[in-house]
Amino acid sequence: MKILVADKISSIGVDFLKQQEGFEVVEAYGLYKEDYSKFLELAKGSSAIIVRSDSKVTREVIETAAPELKAIGRAGVGVDNIDAEAATDYGVVVMNTPGGNTIATAELTFTHMLCGARPVPQGAQSMREGRWDRKILGGSELFKKTLGVCGMGRIGAEVAKRAKAFGMEILAYDPYLSANKAEALGVEAVELEELFANSDYITVHMPLTDATRGMINAESIATMKDGVRLFNCARGGIINEEDLLAALESGKVAAAGLDVYASEPLAEDHPFRSAKNLNLTPHLGASTEEAQESVGLEIAESVTSVIRGGGIRNAINMPSLDEQTLKTVGPYLDLCSALGSLVQQLALEKIEKLKITYSGKIVDLDANSLTRGIIKGFLKDISSNANFVNALVIMERLGLNVDVLKSSEETDYTELIKVEAECANGENVSAEGTLIGKGNSPRVVAINGREVEVEPHGCMLVIANSDELGIVGKIGSIIGKDGVNIAAMSLSRNEVGGVALNIASLDSDLSDAAMDEIKSIEAIKQAKVVHL
Template identity: 35%
Template sequence: MARILIAEPVAPAGIDLLAGVHETAVRLNLPRGELLEALAEGSGWDALVVRSQTRVDADLLDAAAPRLSVVGVASVGTDRIDLAAATRAGVMVVNAPTGNTIAAAEHTLALMLALLRQIPAADASLRRGEWERGSFTGAELRHRTLGIIGLGKIGKAVARRAAAFEMRVLAHDPYLTAEQAAEHSAKLVGLPELLVRADVITVHVPLTAQTRGMIGVAQIDAMKHGAVLLNVARGGIVDETALAAALRDGRLAGAAIDVFSTEPMATDSPLREVPHTVLTPHLGASTAEAQGRVGVEMAEQVLLALSGITPPYAVNAPSVALEVAPRLRPFVELGRRLAILARQLSSGPYDLLSLTYAGEIGAYDGAPIRTAALAGLLEPVTDQRVNAVNADLVARERGLTISETTTDAADPFASLVTLRLGEGPEAITLSGSAAHGRPHLASLDGFAIDAELSGTVLVTRHHDQPGIVGAVGTALAHAGVNISSLELSRLSAAGEAMMFVSVDDPIGAELLEAVRGVDGIVDAQVVELPASD
């Protein structure tokens, strides 16, 4: 049973889901120092759950090491997470990117309407005892041009709702095609064109090094005179000082802002005193329905990660769609076990790993298989945790070159993974597939071997001559070692041959030397593979 620490408020449904499977503690809003102490206490924690306030950086990860393996973020944004530090530490970060989509899109439309119809100002006037109908003439959304910067899940939801208001929708997103944008009632354009043409501009991109300050002085100056700007994404994307200046001198007609560069909003923020603004305290995801969905979605991702499965919403690891995972999972484990076997059979250092995905498995993204193979190869030879999160990084740091290819040719198998470690005459080549959901070896350096990849295995290279199998079996029997299965293969009659002998008992150094002394044995090695699940 894993241990999970919840450090920020999460919907009860999410907490219940986690607590139903693992030991779960809720310790909310701890000061930074107390949180670091809590992470280091006792035997540590396997998972940490945060939302949007906790800064997960190298210091926190060090305090939680070596046990912490998962950080669950109960929101879509991960800008408070040092992803590079988490990746280096082999800590998987998962989030909940779909749970708040509807809430954020509806909040965007609510702010848009509130701004154009001057609803907050009218409400405040009425409460002061005034009746100033003529002071609050608004504008309609219909036939206005909306520019959406970032057509992800939330941007698409905003586009569909804007189309229902009969708005013309432009979108800028470098990762989409014009056809994909059109499916959501939007016309794809470049950012300069969007800024010039849009009456209303709304931002829906994540906060990254590339998007920080994305809407600055130059972009605001390029906007249509009298346009309005909304940000329901992340603080820091819009230059708040430049925005305040544009509102103050009347170049922009208004702004609706839900997120700020400093949260809680700084007392000296330039946006506090400028006119024609609607400001809300990061409420985009603040609906009961969204919080429930986000809590459950995050909890599901954490549980998958703790079970050893890379979940669909892993932020810093190759993810696998839920519908694909059952088909791909046996081959991910196959990649790991082939690598463990190759590492133990290798006679020297290696700097090249080649993977070939053949047959049906070639239609899928091979990244999960690749990272599993790298973990199996590298974890025992480094002092850090190596897993799907940081395997590529560790491989690069160690100078290991990775080559991946796909092919349709897998006969007689439906799917086949081939792993080659090293190059030249010292290289080792193994192929495997999955039988009844279990990883199976199919060949080793050209020898056809059909064996399950688990447990203790004696691997021999020998001359194909009478008596060898019996002599090895007798040596094992005299030592009290039981054979559970034996695969024998040869390249030609009276030529090179191989035995792959799975045993139930340990093979010590003395017994291994006795096997090597059998007439006709060229080499014998003992390898240890993970036990069958």
């Protein structure tokens, strides 16, 4: 399996990959910009591509590497250089390393804050130039000032901890910050407008999205205190650069510090380079030895785990599935896939909606993973590239709704999964399953509301017929005449003389002639071979 390392990561991470049996590690540092055609050639047949910020994994790159490509790893936080939508279309997991550079970025942010309060860079430069500018390089203290933190994820929380140690009051804005978490961090959760209006220092730690792009602009700066200080070590584009320049020139913003920019690298003639009271660093957030070792090893381990079929950590285009969760839900995934496929194959009309019901102890498990498993099975014969990553997206594009319900109603089983399909003609098709025994063997325990017990694998002949004498014998005779062995059979009926359900597990497929003969039996209402 080829692992293309497009950007330079820590040698610890590369060595980890090289130690993996069956891995061919190709190091192509700088090739994306130097020779794009050669880069595409190397991408072809790759099982994984690892990048930092220099190389881009575009739709073209993903299409070139498909169908072998399983994972794209970003040794860092931002994934702006990865086409996550295209990756999802091709069922490729996109992962980053949000934890590896947390401390490094938090410390750099605080360095910028300190340099915004005390003109250390200006003082250092004046000393090199032979001056003694003590009288004109006054500053201010952080003590008892109010810091506004936009985004209270890992990095925002670490910045807040350091600010508390400096005696600062902390206002925090984050749509997902709970009251309990705010209290534990010792911060006051406020709306964005309140944070802007009452902060002496403001730092942003949010992803670049449509909602955050240009979040700090002329309009929002006008609502801030005179002499406010602004800092961005998150993503370029969150602060409108032209508006920041104007605010620095007018004195509305007393000082600012930036590590990221809307376009990188920063142009040589960019007006930022000559702006007063603006400290600039060239995207150094993760540039510490410790952070690089951490993210390099972390992304190497994450990519390896995905390729080996293990846990999925820090995925940005699907829920992460850690080793412990995978160990817990793993035994159910084959059952889920089989139930989804069974319902899809048994439906005679176009399916318009799926309803999935979890009952018993299974309601405490990761329903998202189980649901993806069901949908993956449902799409098996509909989409050739459906997998755990893109299953929900494909369903959405097909216009098929999926309702998920966790039921508290008692059933005959400790855990039960029921998949129902609503068809265009108003009919419903359903299948129910559970795990049995110490080996957690999957079993289909009901089809269309009738109790059965079937191992969901291989060829299964599903027959609905009038409950009449001799039907099983006739069916068995036709199957035997066709040279096919019946491995197991499960029989069920709703009432004496009603509709019976016969399910025969077969060692091989039936011929068309045998199926036509079975369907010609007058009592047969439906006969279908399904493949699981």
